[in-house]
Amino acid sequence: MSAAKDAILARVRAAVTDLRAPVGARGDTPWVDQASAGVAETVELFVENVVDYKAEVVRVAPAGVGEAVAAALTAYGVTSVVVPDGTDPAWTAAVPETVRQVSDDGLSSAALDGIDAVVTSSAVGIATTGTIVLDHGPGQGRRALSLVPDVHVCVVAADSVVHDVPEAVARLHPQAGMPRPLTWISGPSATSDIELDRVEGVHGPRTLHVILVEGW
Amino acid sequence: MSAVGPVQQTSPTFVGMPKFPYAARSALGNTQQRRNLAHATGVIRAKRAKVVAEVPRWEELRQAGADAKDEVLGHLADYLVQAEEALTRGGAVVHWARDAAEANRIVVDLVKAVGTGEVVKVKSMATQEIELNEALEAEGIHAWETDLAELIVQLGHDRPSHILVPAIHRNRSEIREIFRREMGLVGRPAPDDLTDEPRRLAEAARLHLREKFLRAKVAISGANFLVAETGTLVVVESEGNGRMCLTLPETLISVVGIEKVLPTWQDLGTFLQLLPRSSTGERMNPYTSMWSGVHAGDGPQNVHVVLIDNGRTHVLADPVGREALRCIRCSACLNTCPVYERAGGHAYGSVYPGPIGSILNPQLRGTASEVDRSLPFASTLCGACFEACPMRIDIPKLLVHLRAKVVDAKGRNTAEGRAMAAGAWLFADARRLEKAQKGSVLAGKVLGNRQPPPLPGAMGMWLGARDIPDLPAQTFRQWWNARGSGSTGGQS
Amino acid sequence: MTATPTSAPGLAPAAAADPAYRGRPGAGTTVALFAACYNDTVWPGTPISTVKVLERLGVRVVFPRKQTCCGQIFTNTGYAAEAIPLVRGFVDTFAAFDYVVAPSGSCVGAVREQHHQLAERSGDAGLVREVAAVVPHVYDISEFLVDVLKVTDVGAYFPHRVTYHPTCHSLRVAQVGDRPQQLLRAVRGITVVELPNATECCGFGGTFSVKNPDMSISMASDKARHVRETGAEVLVAGDNMCLMNIGGVLKRQRAGVRIMHLAEILASTEEDPA
Numbered sequence: 001m002s003a004a005k006d007a008i009l010a011r012v013r014a015a016v017t018d019l020r021a022p023v024g025a026r027g028d029t030p031w032v033d034q035a036s037a038g039v040a041e042t043v044e045l046f047v048e049n050v051v052d053y054k055a056e057v058v059r060v061a062p063a064g065v066g067e068a069v070a071a072a073l074t075a076y077g078v079t080s081v082v083v084p085d086g087t088d089p090a091w092t093a094a095v096p097e098t099v100r101q102v103s104d105d106g107l108s109s110a111a112l113d114g115i116d117a118v119v120t121s122s123a124v125g126i127a128t129t130g131t132i133v134l135d136h137g138p139g140q141g142r143r144a145l146s147l148v149p150d151v152h153v154c155v156v157a158a159d160s161v162v163h164d165v166p167e168a169v170a171r172l173h174p175q176a177g178m179p180r181p182l183t184w185i186s187g188p189s190a191t192s193d194i195e196l197d198r199v200e201g202v203h204g205p206r207t208l209h210v211i212l213v214e215g216w
Numbered sequence: 217m218s219a220v221g222p223v224q225q226t227s228p229t230f231v232g233m234p235k236f237p238y239a240a241r242s243a244l245g246n247t248q249q250r251r252n253l254a255h256a257t258g259v260i261r262a263k264r265a266k267v268v269a270e271v272p273r274w275e276e277l278r279q280a281g282a283d284a285k286d287e288v289l290g291h292l293a294d295y296l297v298q299a300e301e302a303l304t305r306g307g308a309v310v311h312w313a314r315d316a317a318e319a320n321r322i323v324v325d326l327v328k329a330v331g332t333g334e335v336v337k338v339k340s341m342a343t344q345e346i347e348l349n350e351a352l353e354a355e356g357i358h359a360w361e362t363d364l365a366e367l368i369v370q371l372g373h374d375r376p377s378h379i380l381v382p383a384i385h386r387n388r389s390e391i392r393e394i395f396r397r398e399m400g401l402v403g404r405p406a407p408d409d410l411t412d413e414p415r416r417l418a419e420a421a422r423l424h425l426r427e428k429f430l431r432a433k434v435a436i437s438g439a440n441f442l443v444a445e446t447g448t449l450v451v452v453e454s455e456g457n458g459r460m461c462l463t464l465p466e467t468l469i470s471v472v473g474i475e476k477v478l479p480t481w482q483d484l485g486t487f488l489q490l491l492p493r494s495s496t497g498e499r500m501n502p503y504t505s506m507w508s509g510v511h512a513g514d515g516p517q518n519v520h521v522v523l524i525d526n527g528r529t530h531v532l533a534d535p536v537g538r539e540a541l542r543c544i545r546c547s548a549c550l551n552t553c554p555v556y557e558r559a560g561g562h563a564y565g566s567v568y569p570g571p572i573g574s575i576l577n578p579q580l581r582g583t584a585s586e587v588d589r590s591l592p593f594a595s596t597l598c599g600a601c602f603e604a605c606p607m608r609i610d611i612p613k614l615l616v617h618l619r620a621k622v623v624d625a626k627g628r629n630t631a632e633g634r635a636m637a638a639g640a641w642l643f644a645d646a647r648r649l650e651k652a653q654k655g656s657v658l659a660g661k662v663l664g665n666r667q668p669p670p671l672p673g674a675m676g677m678w679l680g681a682r683d684i685p686d687l688p689a690q691t692f693r694q695w696w697n698a699r700g701s702g703s704t705g706g707q708s
Numbered sequence: 709m710t711a712t713p714t715s716a717p718g719l720a721p722a723a724a725a726d727p728a729y730r731g732r733p734g735a736g737t738t739v740a741l742f743a744a745c746y747n748d749t750v751w752p753g754t755p756i757s758t759v760k761v762l763e764r765l766g767v768r769v770v771f772p773r774k775q776t777c778c779g780q781i782f783t784n785t786g787y788a789a790e791a792i793p794l795v796r797g798f799v800d801t802f803a804a805f806d807y808v809v810a811p812s813g814s815c816v817g818a819v820r821e822q823h824h825q826l827a828e829r830s831g832d833a834g835l836v837r838e839v840a841a842v843v844p845h846v847y848d849i850s851e852f853l854v855d856v857l858k859v860t861d862v863g864a865y866f867p868h869r870v871t872y873h874p875t876c877h878s879l880r881v882a883q884v885g886d887r888p889q890q891l892l893r894a895v896r897g898i899t900v901v902e903l904p905n906a907t908e909c910c911g912f913g914g915t916f917s918v919k920n921p922d923m924s925i926s927m928a929s930d931k932a933r934h935v936r937e938t939g940a941e942v943l944v945a946g947d948n949m950c951l952m953n954i955g956g957v958l959k960r961q962r963a964g965v966r967i968m969h970l971a972e973i974l975a976s977t978e979e980d981p982a
Contacts, residue, residue: 005312008474011221011529012292018535023291029482030280032273032489049499109430109464128270129492129500142514143463143505147456165500166485173481174446179306179508181515184488186500189456193365193381194388194414195252196259202364202418203425204456204503241922554909558926594920596913596927597784599880613825619786628787636782640790643745643776644797653749677921682928682956685750692743692752696771 033164034128042127042163047212049130053187054200055208061215068211069119069153070094076151076207078116082107084145086138091119091155104141112144117151118205123182125161126168130187132156132210133168135180143181152205154185158214221529223582224315227347229375233565235590240559249385253560256384260551263497264604270499271489280486282608285542288444288477289532295444295477296523302447306509308519316346319524323348323436323469324355326520330467332357332433336425338451338458339363340438341379341545342471342524344567348436359436360402360428362457364421371398377561377569379547380495385560388412399424425457435461435516439472440544441487442521445480448508449521452491452501462505468516474523475532475541487544490606495546527580536617540575542607547572549601549611555594564591571601575614583622592618653691660687732766733857739767740805742846744812744948745777751948757975757982758811758849761862764975765853774801780818783826785915792830795823799838807856808846811971813878813946816848821881848878849971850887850946860894866976867897870968871940873931873954875947876909888946888970895973904934912953924953932957935965942966944973 036042047057060068069091073081080100083092092101102115121139122132132154134140146152162168172182189204200206233239243249268274288295300310313319327335335352337343337359349359349370361370368383369376372394376382383391395406395417404427406420437458441450449470451458462468478487492501510519532538550556550570561569565587566577574591583589592615601611628637642648665686667679678684690698739762743755762769778798779791798819802808810816820843827835853859872892878884892900911917911927918924931954935943943958943965945951955967968982976982 002312004314004318007314008221008312008523008525008529009293009296011525012296012474012532014220015529015532015538016290016292019290021290023294024287024479026283026287029480030276030283030486031482032276032280032486034272053502113426113430126500131500136511136514143459144515147459147463165489166482169482169485169488174448174508179446179448179511181508181511182504182506183459184500184504184506186498186502188502189454190502191364191414191418191455192260192496193363193368193383194391194417196256196381196384197388197414199414199418201415202422202455202457203362203429203460237920237922240920244922244926554911554927555920555923558923592786593916594923596876596909596911596916596924598876598909598913600876600907600909603880613821616784616786616788616822619784620788621786623786632785633787636785636787636790640782640787640793643779644793646774646776649745649748649776656749677918678956680921681925681960682953683959684956685952687750688752690752692748692755693771693773695752695756 031166033166036127036163043158043161043212043214046125046127046130046161049127050187050210053130055187055210057210057212059212059214062213065091065155065211065213066094070096072153072209072211073099073117076117076209078151080115081117081119082112082115082141082145082149083119084139084141087119087121088139104145109144109148112148115149117153118145118149119153119155120146121155123160124168124171125156126165127161128164131168132185133172134183134185135172136183137180143183146183147204150205151207151209153209153211155211155213157216158212159216220533221525221527223530224527224580226581226585227316227345229347230565230587233585233587235586236563236594237590239563239565239587240594243559243563248387249560250558252385252387253557256381257551257557260497264494264548264551267493267497267499271493277486277490278606278608281490281606282542284478284483284486285607287479289475289538289541292474292477292532295479296474299442299444299447299477302444303509303521306447308447308509308521311520311522313522313524313526315526319346319471319522319526320348320351322522323471324351324357326467326469327352327357327434328355330434334358334360334428334432335434335436336360336362336428336432336461336465337366338435338437338453338461339366340436340471341567342438342473343436344376346471346524346526348471360425362425362429362461363453364418364455367421367425368394371395371402375562376567378550379545379568379570388414388417391417395420403428429460429464432461432465434467434469435465437461437468437470439470439476440491441484442472442477443481443484444477446508448481448506450484451505454496454502456503459503459505462507463515466516467518467520469520469522471522471524474525474528491544491546494548494604494606531576531579534579537575537579537614539609540572540579540614542609543572543576544607546606548604548606552600552604554598554600555596564594571595571611572609575611575618578618578622583625589622589626592622650693653693656687657689657691657694660689663687733859734762734765734767737767737807737857738805739769739807739809739852740802741769741771742775742802742808742810742815743771744810744815747811747948751969754811754948754969754971757969757971758809760975761849761853761971762809764863765857765859772801778815778818779826780815780822781914783818783822788826788829792826795826795839796835798823799835799842802845803838803842806845807852808842809849809852810846811849811946811969812948813848813875813882813884814949816846817877817881819843819846848882848884848946850884850891854887854890860890862891862894862974864895864974864976865897865978866895866973866982868941869899869901869939870942870944870973871901871903871935871938872906873903873910873935873943873945873950874906875945875950878946879907884946891970891974892944898973901938901940903938910950910954912950914949917953925957928953928957932961932963936963940965942968942973944968944970946970
């Protein structure tokens with residue numbers, strides 16, 4: 001095993017003896033992005049681009065999240081929803097009793113497959129690409145929760161939306177010793193594998209419903 | 217220990233492939249495939265152009281991407297060691313493989329240790345390159361491809377013809393037939409009322425694969441990027457099959473080419489702009505997964521990374537050719553290439569087709585085989601690929617570089633070599649050229665505006681569908697000389 | 709000849725004194741014509757037209773007779789060693805001139821992109837320096853007219869419907885941009901129609917056309933079809949080899965479309981129509 005490592009590293013070193021620049025000679029990692037015209041424009045662009053992926057977006061004040069969650073679950077006709085640890089209780093307070101709320105006590109994949117929906121918060125939004133990033137911290141659940149159920153209701157704080165990708169990457173830098181897994185989500189799952197004809201909805205949630213909270 | 221890395225062994229599937237022009241000729245005769253390809257590449261070219269135009273600093277991004285890769289390639293040993301340390305710190309087990317056989321053995325042993333007879337797979341060029349599925353099958357382990365296009369290819373007992381859209385050569389009705397015929401043989405059958413609507417076909421794949429995702433104990437992936445600074449692996453995908461594989465099974469094995477390393481976390485800010493826009497023509501692909509080793513209570517708890525050379529260090533040793541290792545497998549060069557659009561991917565005799573394949577294969581595998589010798593010539597050098605490449609790989613320059621290598625290896629004692637030597641002799645002195653021109657003028661006078669008789673060889677091929685121009689009765693030099701110094705004068 | 713350009717502002721004393729040049733955009737400028745070997749031999753009308761246009765604009769044109777070939781055919785076929793003496797010949801021939809002008813985007817592109825690579829390959833540091841000194845003085849005819857003489861209306865007259873094919877090497881290697889179209893649009897009497905899929909290669913590619921004949925013919929046939937769709941009487945481009953390829957198909961199909969180099973249209977006048 002280490003013989004292979006030694007051999008590969010020796011080959012690699014032998015291959016580049018013509019190069020003289022020291023490691024890191026290029027300097028700081030460049031940051032090439034688009035400038036925002038302002039916070040309001042950034043949020044508008046985010047909404048526009050999320051909608052462009054055929055995701056639903058509703059915009060609410062902080063006090064309206066619970067109503068919006070309940071309305072979404074009702075509209076999609078779900079009968080069960082998994083609620084990650086750390087979710088603000090107000091968000092699920094208005095969910096009707098006809099929808100079974102399930103907490104994640106180590107649900108098996110098969111058990112998760114029997115649940116219709118999931119409600120999560122999110123870490124960062126990106127305007128230029130319409131992307132939502134989950135770092136799977138409190139309120140976001142482990143990765144399987146926002147994957148297996150077919151409806152993903154995702155709460156995004158407007159002030160977590162950055163303008164472009166490099167800023168999001170900087171915000172998500174894994175802290176030493178505590179790296180988190182990340183899931184970047186841009187619309188519902190999709191494929192263009194058949195004649196390059198885009199179809200929304202394959203293995204991941206076929207419905208992505210975004211609740212954008214402004215004035216948090 | 218300081219020898220340059222060897223070339224990779226051509227995998228059994230591609231041994232004995234004919235040279236490109238022959239394979240391309242039969243592809244040109246497949247009108248269904250040509251229609252499918254022309255449509256698909258046309259759609260994706262337009263999508264890419266639209267989303268690239270949205271980014272005002274695109275050229276700066278390309279440069280930043282190229283610079284990051286050059287930084288890594290110039291100090292690959294340092295970055296690989298840094299990546300291994302970070303991965304190990306995160307709880308992953310790192311393995312090293314010099315070639316395909318070694319990589320396959322590592323993976324097979326890991327799967328056997330789990331004691332399962334099947335694995336689910338995320339679409340991965342590296343595992344196709346090493347023919348891992350075949351190695352697993354030989355040990356009685358079923359490898360289920362889960363990307364829709366890979367599933368179509370696998371169920372159709374076919375080969376991928378495109379890096380991003382491996383079933384690009386198939387249309388919807390062909391796919392429906394494959395699903396109806398094959399799905400039931402390996403799992404949940406396709407619905408009886410399956411139509412050829414893409415939505416219904418995607419739904420059939422969802423139903424067919426879900427049981428496999430839920431029960432799999434081992435998943436195998438590649439990686440788009442490996443961040444040396446943080447030991448983070450990144451997989452970029454669309455359907456969610458990647459997330460299923462990367463999240464649900466207990467064991468995850470990722471096979472990663474050594475050139476996939478990025479120096480810093482912040483480099484992702486560049487690459488996550490360049491890759492989706494160049495590849496699928498989207499602002500961002502639907503799903504990107506990042507993990508840094510094992511995450512307690514979330515996802516696979518046994519995480520392995522197999523770093524493979526398999527010819528890459530051979531490429532790295534060529535100061536001109538190493539630029540090809542910047543490739544991030546986006547396939548923009550395929551989509552824009554007029555030759556690929558007509559030939560399709562199979563004619564290239566490798567899992568890496570198109571312009572990038574034409575410069576990668578003869579470097580990874582060397583130029584001992586017919587097909588690898590012919591690939592550098594499978595281009596008009598039109599430059600559309602270089603223009604589209606997010607990593608600024610100067611593909612035409614590398615093609616020309618590899619052509620010289622092919623000629624040098626073959627030697628000059630060939631009909632072409634002798635013709636080239638004669639041409640070089642002729643052009644070495646303008647007086648020789650002037651004498652030779654008298655012959656062409658004579659031919660012009662003889663032929664007038666008639667076409668020459670049918671000719672064998674190269675000229676005959678030219679004349680197959682094209683006329684040649686009428687030859688002039690006077691060359692430019694003769695005109696210039698006859699004109700005398702005139703008002704503005706000649707000069708010798 | 710030395711590697712130092714002779715007349716910095718391009719002012720040849722004899723020409724500057726000639727009253728016939730005064731007031732014209734090219735007055736006082738001397739250009740060395742690089743005809744390109746295949747133009748010289750097969751399409752003399754193109755360099756002749758280039759001379760006519762330049763002289764009409766007051767430029768003094770010289771034709772260094774030592775010139776032969778830029779070496780591209782050798783380089784692109786894999787015969788770099790054979791191309792290196794031609795690079796040496798090119799710099800020897802043209803080092804003394806402020807302006808070297810060729811009616812070929814492809815040859816200009818080869819000089820710009822490949823000559824320094826070949827010089828480096830030769831290991832001759834002197835050649836590397838000489839190439840670096842000469843290359844900035846080399847122009848495609850469209851670049852010289854638009855950028856140096858700063859003219860788009862060259863006094864041409866061509867009352868026909870034309871379509872322009874931007875050859876790959878003009879577009880992506882020499883990078884002449886839309887200069888040819890600017891020049892064409894300023895021609896009196898002309899109708900310029902857009903060519904569908906204009907930027908797609910015609911399939912020539914030098915020896916590609918004989919090494920991959922089926923592919924080459926397929927591409928040329930598609931290009932010819934697009935040309936016919938425009939209803940143009942004339943297909944114009946900045947490279948005769950590409951025109952030969954597309955024109956070969958058009959001619960075989962009896963399509964009745966003439967092929968012409970850009971320089972030939974620019975040379976055309978009421979008195980001396982092309």
